[in-house]
Amino acid sequence: MGRITLDKVQKAFGEVEVIPPLDLTIEDGEFVVFVGPSGCGKSTLLRLIAGLEDVTGGQIRIDGNDATSVPPAKRGLAMVFQSYALYPHMSVRKNIAFPLRMAKMEQAEQDRRVQAAADVLNLSDYIDRRPGQLSGGQRQRVAIGRAIVREPSAFLFDEPLSNLDAALRHGMRLEISELHKRLDTTMIYVTHDQVEAMTMADKIVVLQAGVIEQVGSPLELYKTPRNLFVAGFIGSPKMNFFDGAEAAKHDAHTIGIRPEHLTVSTTEGMWKGTVGVAEHLGSDTFMHIHPEANPSETITVRVGGEFSATHGDTVFLTPASDNIHRFDADGMRMG
Secondary structure, eight states: OOOEEEEEEEEEETTEEEEEEEEEEEOTTOEEEEEOSTTSSHHHHHHHHHTSSOOSEEEEEETTEEOTTSOGGGTTEEEEOSSOOOOTTSOHHHHHHHHHHHTTOOHHHHHHHHHHHHHHTTOGGGTTSOGGGSOHHHHHHHHHHHHHTTOOSEEEEESTTTTSOHHHHHHHHHHHHHHHHHHOOEEEEEESOHHHHHHHOSEEEEEETTEEEEEEOHHHHHHSOSBHHHHHHSSSSOOEEEOHHHHHTTTSSEEEEOGGGEEEESSOOSEEEEEEEEEEOSSEEEEEEEETTOTTSOEEEEEETTOOOOTTOEEEEEEOGGGOEEEOTTSBBOO
C-alpha cells in the first residue's frame, strides 16, 4: 500500500512561507510527478513527505495513518536523490545491501533482496564492481536498487536524472517507467523538466511559488490548461500567446495556440510573417516567425522535417480554430 494524503500541509522558514496550505492525494500505485520552475517548492514538498523537513502546519497521512511526526526511517518510504550518494569503497552488492545491514536483517534475506534488485535493474554483471567502475546511468541504478531492497510503500525521486547527459536521461526515463510497471508501487518524482513529466507521469502536479496550479494527467494538462502559467509551462516548444485585437476577436483577454496547431503556407493564410531562425531536428523543424503586424514578436511553429524555409522568407500562418485556448484578464481558462 502507498496512498499518501496531504491535508492543509504548510511550510515556512521563519517569516517566509514557501508552501502555503495545500491539499493533495496520491493514490496507491500512481506515478505522480511534481513539476515547476526552479524554486517553486517541489523538492521542499517531497522532503516534507519524506520527513526530512518538518511541516509548519497540516497533516501527512500514509495509508491512512498520521505520519506528520513520524521519523523518516519509519515512514516506509525510500528516497532516491540527485546525487547517487554511493560509498566508493563498497561494491555494488554492499551498496545495495547497506540499508538492510543497518536494519540487522538476516543474511539470507539480504542476499535474496539484493539479487532480486540487481536482476530487475540489470546490474547482475556489475554486482562486484565499485561505483568508480560504473557509468553515471549504472550508478543511478545502484542508488535505485538501494531503495528497492527496502520494499517501501512508495518511492520518492528528487531530480534523479539531472546529472546525466541527454542520451542517458532518455534511457533512464524508460527504465524508471518500466520499473514502476513491474513493481506497481507508488512513485513521486520531482523534476523541472516538463518533458520528463509528460512522458513518465500518470498524474502531474504543476507548482508555482508553492501553490498547486493544476493536477491532472499529461493529456489533460496539454489539452485543457487551467491558466496561462500551466499553458506556457506544459508543452515543448511552449505555447504562443496573443493579446490585444487578435484576442478580442475571440472575446478573450489572451489567446494561446501551440506551435503544432499552426499551419504554414507560402501563398495564403491568416497571419503574414517572415522566417527568422529555423531549428532543424530531423523529423521536425521549429520555425520562429516574426509577424508582419508586430515584427519584434516571435511565433513558434512546428512543421515536418522536410519543410523547406530560409531565413527571410515570407510565410502565412493559420491557427487551427478548434485548438485556440482562451484566457481572461486574470489568466484563467475560459470556456
